[in-house]
Amino acid sequence: MFYVIGLGLSDEKDITVKGLEAIKGCERVYLESYTSILMVSKERLEAFYEKEVIIATREMVELEADEILRDSDKIDVAFLVVGDPLGATTHTDLLLRARSLSIPTSVIHNASILTALGSTGLQMYNFGQTLSLVFYTETWRPDSWFERLEENLRIGVHTLVLLDIKVREQSEENMARGRLIYEPPRYMNPHQAFSQILLTESLRHPKDPSSSSSSSNNGDVDVDVEVKESLLPPASTLAISLSRIGTPTQKLISGTLEELAQLSEEEFGEPLHSVVIVGKKLHPLEFEYAGRFAVGGEAGGWWKVGKEVYGVERETF
């Protein structure tokens, strides 16, 4: 049997009893380590499972799938994934590969950030499509996520934004020279995420579009220039940062995009993080619950914008 087993979000004890029992019977145990991380070391997993754990890099999963699957029609092999195992395309691919080799498979589910985001107080029912934000560089700022965010905002639903992690990345120089030297892992902090979101927002919706377009038009009125209203005005859009969800140091911060973008990296602390952009369908109970984490407490922009822009009346608890 080829087991694909979710590990949940925080430490070695977030595995299910069923998952742990499966691992105990396995001859090889792989840990997928490039789309997310647990908050504990490989050694701690090994001690708890009483098994050696083989780190499965992206290259290994993509190029050596048959080695991972080897003999699993006769013996038990486990492929461990942080969160729920069916969140990323690659693992579906591995399951399809197993099935084409007539290897029996079993998926053991677990918690994922997609359900744990309930910790914000926002209802899972009210979320639209999930986005991924990658590290921008000077020359590479992929922003196709922005259209998906606007699609969500237009229908008033919340958006979960997953933040990039870089594990086993090579520098350009090392890659050019073929040296297998890897940079230290990097995990995007909400500080950077909010900066990138505001940057893309400002590029898509320049603050004073009429002046910039008229200067290039030599005074002619260009009727084709349709100035679309921004769906993401920083001072009147609510957002929430989620840090280390499911761990003892879990931290949520809610506020306007503008307020959150002004916080330092340290305010959010250690990885992993994600971010939620709040949609206009915000319910009073969601508003109240997430407001407990508001920047500035009772005087924070959360309450003002929620009432004046989102039109949500506060209940009392």
Added chain:
Amino acid sequence: MFYVIGLGLSDEKDITVKGLEAIKGCERVYLESYTSILMVSKERLEAFYEKEVIIATREMVELEADEILRDSDKIDVAFLVVGDPLGATTHTDLLLRARSLSIPTSVIHNASILTALGSTGLQMYNFGQTLSLVFYTETWRPDSWFERLEENLRIGVHTLVLLDIKVREQSEENMARGRLIYEPPRYMNPHQAFSQILLTESLRHPKDPSSSSSSSNNGDVDVDVEVKESLLPPASTLAISLSRIGTPTQKLISGTLEELAQLSEEEFGEPLHSVVIVGKKLHPLEFEYAGRFAVGGEAGGWWKVGKEVYGVERETF
């Protein structure tokens, strides 16, 4: 400590090691039993936990929250929820209540249908807002879900539809007479779900709207009657049923809405079920994976509609 602990989807061993350890130290253990069910009996949970389990009805959670929370500032109390614990408003409410009483709380996450739907091969990233479908009666057919479905379809994302369950419902007669006699529990089958979806679709988009509107107009042309194109034509919309996800008898069936609506209740089998309406952003890998469950196999409408309507080219595995 007041623990809110997710049980996952199938049986007593889907609890996390962390969740199980917490239960072992609790003096009272409640099981929320009206929004979802596990596939095993309360007795089996009790044997596994070595604890008495108190069934928490909706009335109890709503009216006797303080009794559930009693003394949990001094002792440990567990509130168990099938799936992930933060999926339903009521439990957020319970956490808010606990905090207003200065009771420390801890949420232990677990798998939910919202992540386990990855079993379809569809990517969680591509899902829009989740819907709930309640049992229609002769006189009560709440269809506000239809607009949310159309919002999702318009932007091309998939829709998870959760199906009604009725636990501890009274008949009208018993309710009128104040008799605490409950009907047997009912769980909506995909057969009924697809029928209800098609019924509402046909009411919202009559097959020949011009004839019905002109007959009431006595031949006058009514320019206000805008015939909107249906976003959910049964023969060219793809859908998937999910039955008993996470259990050994898990069953998925994919096809057109029309094909799925023609299947009998028995095809889907025992509860619990949910349904997915597939959006136009369907990716080739999603198409291929979910196609393994197609009604009619290789000759099924899944492949034809996927190619001709959704424009997805099949890859080869």
